[in-house]
Amino acid sequence: MKELTSGAEATIFLDKNQIIKKRVKKNYRIEEIDSVLRKSRTRREAKILEKIPVKAPKILGTNKEDTIQMEFINGKKVRDVLDENVSLAEEIGTKVAKIHDEGIIHGDLTTSNMILKEEIYFIDFGLSFFSEKVEDKAVDIHLLKQALESKHHKVAKKAFEEFLKGYKKANKFKEIMTRFKIVEERGRYKKK
Ligand SMILES: Nc1ncnc2c1ncn2[C@@H]1O[C@H](COP(=O)(O)OP(=O)(O)OP(=O)(O)O)[C@@H](O)[C@H]1O
Ligand SMILES: [Mg+2]
Structure with missing residues (x-):
C-alpha cells in the first residue's frame, strides 16, 4: 500500500x-x-x-x-488545469447546481476537491451536510468564489462567470444569488 x-x-x-x-x-x-x-x-x-x-x-x-x-479517480486535480481551461468552471456550475438541488451542501468547494478524468469528479465530503436553505447554498458558492480568487487569481473573474452559466439552472437560482450578495457584503465587512 x-x-x-x-x-x-x-x-x-x-x-x-x-x-x-x-x-x-x-x-x-x-x-x-x-x-x-x-x-x-x-x-x-x-x-x-x-x-x-x-x-x-x-x-x-x-x-x-x-x-x-x-x-481511485485517476485524473488531474482541477486546481492544476483550470487556468488553461477556464470553461471547466461551467461544468463545475452545472454539477454544483445538481448537488444543491439534491439538498446537499459540499462545505469545502475548492478546486483541490475536484478531479478531472473524462469529466469532473467531486471528492472530500467530510464537511458536507444536507440542507435546503438558500443561506447554506449561498455560503457554499461564496467559499468557491474565494477559492477561485486565492488559487486562480488571474482567471478568477472569468471562471466565476463560467460557473454561473452552469449554476443558473439551480432551483431558486435568483433567491440564492440575492442571498449570495448579502453573504459577500458580510465577508467584506468582516475584513475591515
Ligand atoms: N478517490 C480519490 N481518487 C483520487 N485521488 C484522491 C481521492 N481521494 C482523495 N484523493 C487525493 O487526495 C487529496 C486529499 O484528499 P481529501 O481532499 O479527500 O482529504 P483532506 O484531508 O481533506 O485533504 P485536504 O485537507 O488537502 O483537502 C485530494 O486532493 C486528492 O488529490
Ligand atoms: Mg481536500
Whole structure:
C-alpha cells in the first residue's frame, strides 16, 4: 500500500485501484473531541458518497470510525488545469447546481476537491451536510468564489462567470444569488 498524500485532515493511501482515506489524530485537538470529529466526518462523507448526484468516487467500505475505502479517480486535480481551461468552471456550475438541488451542501468547494478524468469528479465530503436553505447554498458558492480568487487569481473573474452559466439552472437560482450578495457584503465587512 502506498501513501499518496497527507492532507489537512487525512492520510490517503492507494492500494491497487482503491483509495483508503484515514482521518488521523490531531494532537492539537482534545482527545475526546478529536475522536468525535473524526467519526462524524467519516460517517458524513460515507453517507454523502452514497447519495451524491454527480460523478464522485464509488464507496467501497467504511469502518464508520476513521477510514473509508473508495474508488481511485485517476485524473488531474482541477486546481492544476483550470487556468488553461477556464470553461471547466461551467461544468463545475452545472454539477454544483445538481448537488444543491439534491439538498446537499459540499462545505469545502475548492478546486483541490475536484478531479478531472473524462469529466469532473467531486471528492472530500467530510464537511458536507444536507440542507435546503438558500443561506447554506449561498455560503457554499461564496467559499468557491474565494477559492477561485486565492488559487486562480488571474482567471478568477472569468471562471466565476463560467460557473454561473452552469449554476443558473439551480432551483431558486435568483433567491440564492440575492442571498449570495448579502453573504459577500458580510465577508467584506468582516475584513475591515
Ligand atoms: N478517490 C480519490 N481518487 C483520487 N485521488 C484522491 C481521492 N481521494 C482523495 N484523493 C487525493 O487526495 C487529496 C486529499 O484528499 P481529501 O481532499 O479527500 O482529504 P483532506 O484531508 O481533506 O485533504 P485536504 O485537507 O488537502 O483537502 C485530494 O486532493 C486528492 O488529490
Ligand atoms: Mg481536500
